[in-house]
Amino acid sequence: LAKTTQPISMDSYEGQEVNITCSHNNIATNDYITWYQQFPSQGPRFIIQGYKTKVTNEVASLFIPADRKSSTLSLPRVSLSDTAVYYCLVVPEGGGFKTIFGAGTRLFVKA
Amino acid sequence: EAGVAQSPRYKIIEKRQSVAFWCNPISGHATLYWYQQILGQGPKLLIQFQNNGVVDDSQLPKDRFSAERLKGVDSTLKIQPAKLEDSAVYLCASSPAGPMGYEQYFGPGTRLTVT
Numbered sequence: 001l002a003k004t005t006q007p008i009s010m011d012s013y014e015g016q017e018v019n020i021t022c023s024h025n026n027i028a029t030n031d032y033i034t035w036y037q038q039f040p041s042q043g044p045r046f047i048i049q050g051y052k053t054k055v056t057n058e059v060a061s062l063f064i065p066a067d068r069k070s071s072t073l074s075l076p077r078v079s080l081s082d083t084a085v086y087y088c089l090v091v092p093e094g095g096g097f098k099t100i101f102g103a104g105t106r107l108f109v110k111a
Numbered sequence: 112e113a114g115v116a117q118s119p120r121y122k123i124i125e126k127r128q129s130v131a132f133w134c135n136p137i138s139g140h141a142t143l144y145w146y147q148q149i150l151g152q153g154p155k156l157l158i159q160f161q162n163n164g165v166v167d168d169s170q171l172p173k174d175r176f177s178a179e180r181l182k183g184v185d186s187t188l189k190i191q192p193a194k195l196e197d198s199a200v201y202l203c204a205s206s207p208a209g210p211m212g213y214e215q216y217f218g219p220g221t222r223l224t225v226t
Binding site for chain 1: 146155214215
């Protein structure tokens with residue numbers, strides 16, 4: 001399983017774009033990159049998943065370079081409600097097993 | 112679509128007592144997960160079921176923790192006897208079979224305090 005590394009915390013201001021980078025040097029050919037968001041007192045919530053290049057949905061964008069050894073979650077124009085912990089996971093296609101959540105990145109958005 | 116249901120939401124017990132948590136996954140989801148999340152840490156996978164069979168329980172402390180998934184639907188996680196270090200939030204998640212299986216849907220969790 002590919003181990004992931006992300007910054008422990010980040011601060012931002014409302015309206016700014018936030019980019020959180022995750023390193024996964026040992027990613028395998030059939031692995032996908034997924035991101036989850038967790039608010040206090042709630043379970044994690046799936047945000048986005050990708051394999052290569054760029055993926056965009058209504059919440060975020062995910063940028064994955066050609067070597068796939070890292071990925072960047074981009075949150076456009078954050079608001080106070082985006083304050084949460086963001087987790088990067090590498091999982092096999094279809095989910096597989098031994099899902100590993102790291103410590104995540106604590107994003108704090110200030111007014 | 113109903114989400115993952117868990118009960119109770121909160122539980123306070125004394126050490127050496129036993130406790131059980133219940134989870135009802137999203138209808139039709141083949142895979143069910145139990146996680147332990149200690150304050151300030153990411154969720155740690157305890158056990159994963161595929162239908163009613165266990166596919167991974169390598170991080171389950173089997174001397175005190177047990178889990179079952181009856182008929183491939185509901186699941187219970189039990190701790191007996193509890194220790195102080197078991198204080199945590201216990202999260203249940205489920206995911207569909209097939210290529211979308213990477214997307215896990217989490218319940219609200221059960222916050223356990225062991226005194």
